[in-house]
Amino acid sequence: MARESWTGRIGFVLAAVGSAVGLGNIWRFPWMTAENGGSAFLVVYLGIVLAVGVPGLLAEFVLGRRSRKSPVGALRDLSGSRNWGRVGLVSVLAGLVLLSFYSVVGGWILRYLVASPTGAYFADPGGYFDAIAHGPGAAAFHVLFLGLTAGVVYGGVRAGIERATTVMMPVVVLVLAGMAMWASGLGGAADAYAFYLEFDVASVQENALDVALAAAGQALFTLSVGAGTMITYASYVGEDRSLPADATMIAVLNTAVGVLAGLVVLPLLFSTPGVDAATSGPGALFVGVATAFATLPAGELLAAGFFAVVALAALSSSISMLEIVVAYLVDERGFARDRATVGVAAVVLVTGTASAFSPQLFGLLAGPVVDVVLTTGLLAFVVFTAWVLGPDAVEEFARGTRFSAGLGDAWRTLLGVALPPFLVFTLFVGVSDAVGVTVASWQLALAAVAVAGVVVAGVVRARRPRPTA
DSSP, X not given: OXXXXXXXXXHHHHHHHHHHSSHIIIIIHHHHHHHTTTHHHHHHHHHHIIIIIHHHHHHHHHHHHHHTSOHHHHHHHHHTOHHHHHHTHHHHXXXXXXXXHHHHHHHHHHHHHHHGGGXXXXXXXXXXXXXXXXXXXXXXXXXXXXXXXXXXXXXOIIIIIIHHHHHHHHHHHHHXXXXXXXXXXXXXXXXXXXXXXXXXXXXXXXXXXXXXXXXXHHHHHHXXXXXXXXXXXXXXXXXXXXXXXXXXXXXXXXXXXXXXXXXXXXXXXXXXXXXXXXXXXXXXXXXXHHHHHHTSTTHHHHHHHHHHHHHHHHHHHHHHHHHHHHHHHHHHHOOOHHHHHHHXXXXXXXXXXXXXXXXXXXXXXXXXXXXXXXXXXXXXXXXXXIIIITHHHHHHHHTTOOOOHHHHXXXXXXXXXXXXXXXXXXXXXXXXXXXXXXXXXHHHHHHHHHHHHHHHHHHHHHHSOOOOO
């Protein structure tokens, strides 16, 4: 059976942007920015996107287009080793983990969308969120959101994913831009812009490590790197074109939507009495924004439009998460797409329902577990690209571009030398925070360099040809 492919470049780019643009931008980005010093976080985040996110995104594109397989098959076939194929299974785990909490948050959005026309949550936004965040209602809307996601993936690459994302992404950007212009006229907009866009050197110096780690986690989450999504999407690319140009375009569009979402959400929070933007946390989108809409003329209409856009963005990302696991079953296990989609949805139905009933499980999956899984996945992908695929990765990098081989070699060096210690350090900090162990930063840095060196040395040694008898 012939492998599916995108109809053209626009379909691929919009699908990849749709994967990246989601709750990571609209739900997580504004409150992460608010909690970590506003513009200080924004500047560090942009630096990490350029230094880590774009090279990592490009590595996944190279693996996907080179292999024409999902992550498990890509790592196995390109290396000729089943062990590397087993490493690729981290992407399957990532897809299941992400969907198990993401579909719950998607259900919250659908709940707010349905309630917006009547203003059902206006009287007590905080109490409303607490009431619907977990329990039977949360589980029911999680199932609805999961059903919408599965319906698109069930339709296939062109008829389902590409068709949906080419409609949803322009709508999301246009409506957010319109709402940002409207929010600029709110009473707290000036203070919000100052908090969001004015660079605070003291904040960076005082909390440098915390800000950097939060920015790194946000960059990986919002760019969809580390989960294998972009390997899967790039495996459907059927023609030669510039992967560096596509990766840069996707990162720029994704970041622009995140910044745009902040220009909507933060003015709303700063314009609402009793809402502290710096401490509002994950409930900011629901409690803070709902509180703001309750105080505005035509608040019900504005709220419905806003949550409709958020729902589209969330759906575009959840589609890619489900596609990771479905592509694995189709490529590696020989399942038909319809059976694979239904089977994976049934698994997430159970795990997501458990997350909907358990705040502890939800917090575990949405916090340390997803950070560890994404960081581990990206570490595997960059080391593989630089040291296993090696010169072939540079060749694939240059296909369809006018970039010199020298730029490809510099990219490969960045992947193989600079990024592994950074990713291992991030991984160590995440694990130590999750288990409550306090370790000095310099100790973690030394350990990260040592572990990364051992990993790279082991991979390089494994690639050396064995002497013949």
